Amino acid sequence: MGISRRQFLGWLGAAGAGATAVSRAEAASNKQFDGYPGSFGILHDTTRCIGCRKCEEACNKVNELPAPEQPFDDLSVLDKTRRTRSDVFTVVNQFQKEDSQLPVFVKKQCNHCLEPACASACFVRALRKVKTGAVIYDESLCVGCRYCMVACPFNIPAYEYNEAITPRVTKCTMCHPRIEKGLLPGCVESCPKEALAFGTRERLLKTARRRIQKYPNAYIDHIYGEQEMGGTSWLTISGTHFSEIGMREDLGTQTASSFTAGPLAAVPVVVALWPVLLTGIYAISKRKDKIADEERIHAVAQTVADANEEMQVKLAKMKDSMAKEKEAAINLEVKRALEEAAKEAAESQQASEEAGSETPKEEK
Numbered sequence: 260m261g262i263s264r265r266q267f268l269g270w271l272g273a274a275g276a277g278a279t280a281v282s283r284a285e286a287a288s289n290k291q292f293d294g295y296p297g298s299f300g301i302l303h304d305t306t307r308c309i310g311c312r313k314c315e316e317a318c319n320k321v322n323e324l325p326a327p328e329q330p331f332d333d334l335s336v337l338d339k340t341r342r343t344r345s346d347v348f349t350v351v352n353q354f355q356k357e358d359s360q361l362p363v364f365v366k367k368q369c370n371h372c373l374e375p376a377c378a379s380a381c382f383v384r385a386l387r388k389v390k391t392g393a394v395i396y397d398e399s400l401c402v403g404c405r406y407c408m409v410a411c412p413f414n415i416p417a418y419e420y421n422e423a424i425t426p427r428v429t430k431c432t433m434c435h436p437r438i439e440k441g442l443l444p445g446c447v448e449s450c451p452k453e454a455l456a457f458g459t460r461e462r463l464l465k466t467a468r469r470r471i472q473k474y475p476n477a478y479i480d481h482i483y484g485e486q487e488m489g490g491t492s493w494l495t496i497s498g499t500h501f502s503e504i505g506m507r508e509d510l511g512t513q514t515a516s517s518f519t520a521g522p523l524a525a526v527p528v529v530v531a532l533w534p535v536l537l538t539g540i541y542a543i544s545k546r547k548d549k550i551a552d553e554e555r556i557h558a559v560a561q562t563v564a565d566a567n568e569e570m571q572v573k574l575a576k577m578k579d580s581m582a583k584e585k586e587a588a589i590n591l592e593v594k595r596a597l598e599e600a601a602k603e604a605a606e607s608q609q610a611s612e613e614a615g616s617e618t619p620k621e622e623k
């Protein structure tokens with residue numbers, strides 16, 4: 260489904276007008292947040308997708324990511340199931356249905372949750388949901404704790420482990436900078452089969468429902484992302500059960516933030532909230548136990564290792580400074596003792612000299 264630029268800019272205005280409502284939504288932080296009014300989303304119709312990887316190529320280009328090891332027209336990469344990485348914000352995976360010769364292609368990227376677990380876990384608010392519907396990242400605020408990676412139920416945020424100086428958390432931004440300029444997300448613009456559609460989430464839900472109703476034999480009667488984890492801005496429809504095409508069906512409809520005392524994404528974080536936050540992360544992590552993969556284990560291990568390393572450095576510095584202080588104190592005491600001894604010796608010398616001079620001379 261293509262949309263005109265005029266329609267698009269109209270929607271952009273509506274999303275802007277929704278900002279006031281957004282503030283109110285933020286203030287009411289004990290209720291589930293149903294998404295910003297008029298915010299955008301993307302609908303992926305897997306029945307239309309041909310696995311051409313044009314969306315991957317466009318994503319690479321618009322985000323100025325490094326060139327891939329294998330070119331985008333090399334479809335042999337589809338033989339393996341891939342996941343997003345710090346330099347790959349989206350991947351298309353291929354799944355073989357048991358009852359069909361035809362494969363199913365599924366695009367994977369950040370789902371831009373309505374109440375993102377990643378943002379709830381981020382205590383400096385480096386990740387946040389904005390009015391366009393995108394979940395965006397501010398590297399200037401990020402402290403590199405990587406709790407977002409642990410919290411995301413879809414295993415999306417990646418970390419630039421190879422960047423020694425300024426590593427960042429990376430993921431799809433829903434092309435937020437392009438949307439703000441009135442442009443379509445790169446992947447949507449490049450899809451030759453209209454397997455990706457951009458529009459307001461409400462409109463996309465209607466489109467998805469219409470297709471499912473019109474072709475009941477072609478689609479599973481479910482819009483993935485309408486309810487999952489409280490709803491996501493990225494929606495998917497399919498002719499195959501989602502669990503058979505690599506999508507989690509065990510997530511439930513509760514938002515990540517409902518595992519904490521309230522949507523932490525909507526309130527300023529203070530130190531006192533840490534126990535609540537960590538309880539929330541623990542609850543989310545428990546749900547993800549079954550699918551703990553190498554990267555998450557690595558991320559957690561890395562976080563612990565970093566914390567240990569930092570603690571060891573601090574301890575070493577502390578020990579060093581204590582040793583120096585102790586040595587200085589001993590030196591001072593020794594100096595004082597020597598000075599006192601010298602003073603006493605001088606006084607005693609003076610006393611004996613004075614005594615000597617006062618001794619009456621023997622009369623001859």
Ligand code: SF4
Nearest residue numbers: 308309311312314450
């Ligand atoms: S560009 Fe469109 S058809 Fe091609 S892989 Fe991506 S979503 Fe599928």
Ligand code: SF4
Nearest residue numbers: 369370372375377411
């Ligand atoms: S999919 Fe993961 S990274 Fe994307 S918004 Fe949701 S929780 Fe955050």
Ligand code: SF4
Nearest residue numbers: 318431433434444446
């Ligand atoms: S919306 Fe933009 S950043 Fe996200 S997958 Fe598409 S092209 Fe990449």
